[in-house]
Amino acid sequence: MKIKIILLVFASIWLGLLVRVFILSVESNHIYSKLSLKNTIRLEHIAPVRGEIVDIKNRAVAINKLGFKIQLAPHLTSRKSSHNLDEEIDKLCALLPSLDKKKIKKRYAKKESYYNHNFIDVVHFIAYEEIMPVYSTLNLRENVKIIPAPKRHYPYKNIAAHMIGYVSRANKKDIDGDALLELLGNTGKTGIEKYYNKYLQGTAGKRQIKVNANNEEIKQLMYESADEDKKLTLSLDMELQTYIAELFGDRVGAVIVMDVNGSVLSAGSFPNYDLNIFVSGMSHAMYNKLSSSLDHPFTNKLINGLYPPGSTIKPMLGLLYISTDLSSKWTVECKSSLPLGGRIFRCWKKQGHEHTDITKAIRESCDDYFYKGSLILGNQKMSMGLKRYGLSKKTGIDLPNEFIGVVPSKEWKREKYNRSWNIGETVNMSIGQGDFLVTPLQIAQQTALMATGKLPTPHIAKKIGDEVIKHELQDVLTKEELKNLPKIQNAMYHVCNRAKGTATNYLHSKVKIAGKTGTAQVIAIKQDIEKRKLERELSYYNRSHAWFTTYGPYKNPQYVVMAMIEHGGHGGHAAGSIISDIYNKLLELGYIKK
Incomplete structure (x- = not known):
């Protein structure tokens, strides 16, 4: 009886071993095949080039400046590595003196890991003109990769800054909401750049390659190009926009020129700022100066200013x-x-x-x-x-x-x-x-309603690609x-x-x-004051806000022109000349026919 029990135990163990071998060799074959495939075939995503933004007359408003990013091979800090990280960085800085050695080391250390086998971004952008003289020298170094990396550029700098918006580095919250940003690195942060970000950034391409045990490419198996270079046409006229910015000068406030159907021809929030500083990065001193200003240059007064x-x-x-x-x-x-x-x-x-x-x-x-x-x-x-x-x-x-x-x-x-x-x-x-x-934009919209009896939806984008965007007028009266x-x-x-x-x-x-016209008081006038002070007698930040909203031509309404000047006093006096000059410019540019 004991022998039978012992034999039964042995039989059970062997049966269990045989079942386990079967599972490992047959049933799990497809799992290990996939793992093996991952070890030999690598999928790379190709970053799309961001689409350009142009004005109503096809002038470039937001473009991509040609340049490159530089990557270094992983594990250069490993003892087994035949190359030294400092050696590679010193070579880079010798050839490209504008680079910062400390920043490069910091970026490398942030991504360096035993498990990371991909090259690491250490220079996000370097201009085409700067890198070309040393391109061939760097390209011969096996631990250095030079990859095309366009950089967003705004030719008009501060003109229509709050409308156009800017692109800058994506943060963790941005990346969590859109996985593509891990690859792109940048995203639209404000204005049109943010509102139409999904369209402008396009979709990534794919490249499937076979690699060896050293992660070296052997063969390209598949290539799918990125969906990119998507064009966005605005209703803004940058010539008119520049003219109005010069007219407004150093005043603080907002101006909008909009056709009575809601198409925005020009819109400005003042003071503004150069959009390019957000792409390249600005000093803490500059940021603090702008963010602490009582005139709030970062605020888009057209839609975020409440008066x-x-x-x-x-x-x-x-x-x-x-x-x-x-x-x-x-x-x-x-x-x-x-x-x-x-x-x-x-x-x-x-x-x-x-x-x-x-x-x-x-x-x-x-x-x-x-x-x-x-x-x-x-x-x-x-x-x-x-x-x-x-x-x-x-x-x-x-x-x-x-x-x-x-x-x-x-x-x-x-x-x-x-x-x-x-x-x-x-x-x-x-x-x-x-x-x-x-908001100033609400007053412009209401003026269009008074001009035509229809409530328009204001809009800045005119065409997405070749498709004209249509907006309906609302009957609210x-x-x-x-x-x-x-x-x-x-x-x-x-x-x-x-x-x-x-x-x-x-x-x-x-x-x-x-x-x-409108004169909106900033401070209340006390009941016991019989004679009001004139606006010019008040300190600047105690003066009333000046409004002037209009439409024209009167008999055939085509455009709404609205100006709001912070602490400007009486609306007609503060904005009458600006409004007049804008209508005369609309005549000159042919938007209004005599």
Whole structure:
């Protein structure tokens, strides 16, 4: 019996061994075959060349500058290596004196690993002109690889910087969201470069090669080219853009020129910065200087600057007034002030505007008319109407991280501050003050709505490849509002062309335009102050923001031209000349026909 048990144990062990041998030799064959294949066949990805960006007249806005990157072989710090890392770096620096030995060693050490068998990037970019004299010498060194590596370049430097955006090194978060960035190294960080990054960067190619035990290439088995060089055409005109930047000078603010269908011909946020410094890298001192500036050069004021709209809101509110609870014939007696709730709400004109209808209220920017109208209409109807027009939401422009602003309401205040609404806030809202905040682009969009009765979606890209991008116009006005719109348009014409119009004396445009000025207070005026200081008497950062938004030609609206100057004071005085010169330039360039 014992012998039988012993034999059975031996039989079980041998059976187990036979089964294990079968699994290893037959069943697992395909697994080890794959592992073997990986040891002999290597797949390489080919980085695509980023597509170029051009303006409406095919001028290059973002291109790729020809250059190379330098790689060093792995394991040069190993004792078994016949070559020394310092020796290789010294040779590189001797041939290319602009290189930094410390940076090269640091980059090499970061990627050096026993398990890494790929060459290591030590120089991300070196210009074609610099490397060509020593190219053949470096190419003979077995531990050095020189690979074509284009670098993004912006020929216009700081012009339209916030619209175009820039490309720079991808961080871990970027790479986690897009594996291709591990290969490319760079990605769009702001502006059009970021919004259309997926399209511009293309897709990688593939190359399958057979290698020996020393990881040396024996044969190319497969090649698939990268999908690259994708072209993006913008609606921007860089000649006009450059002209406007010179006009604006050292002022702080924003300018936009947009056709009434939403196509942006020019857009500037000031001050701006040279895009190329982000591609090449900048010093800590330069970054600190720019980032700490009170004028915020890194902020795209067109979509991220939030400002009280001031009187630019009056045409929109006026249309709401005369299309809902008030008639177009409704008038007020402006006596320059409105006592309410223990406060006095003053009109900007100390003597008052006397008998005022909707046309006069917009032409001369009578605050009292809008104060009293708001008390009849109420906050809810005002906020709902303005939101329907497109405020307090994104315009939809093809730029990342657009802000929505604030149209204040009872519900908004309760949710944000857990406090109740008071009647004085309704009155403040009627002249674009208080918690009311908009972006300059929203005001430009609203001006297009007043010009045509259609709400456009602003856009900067005109064509992706050869395909024209189409955008629909939205119908947001009621039948009653459409019927009353000519009344508002006529009042906006008066602003720019009639006696006592708030912009009339500041214009020299060859195009007949309509518009609205605005002066948005930065600091509140105390109740006990009877005589206001003139804007020029205030310290710079206490002066009001100056708005002037227009469309033209008046009888056949084609373009919206809007300027907002931070701490500029009165809108017409601060921006009238700039607006006039822009319309004259549009004539000169043939965008507007006489």
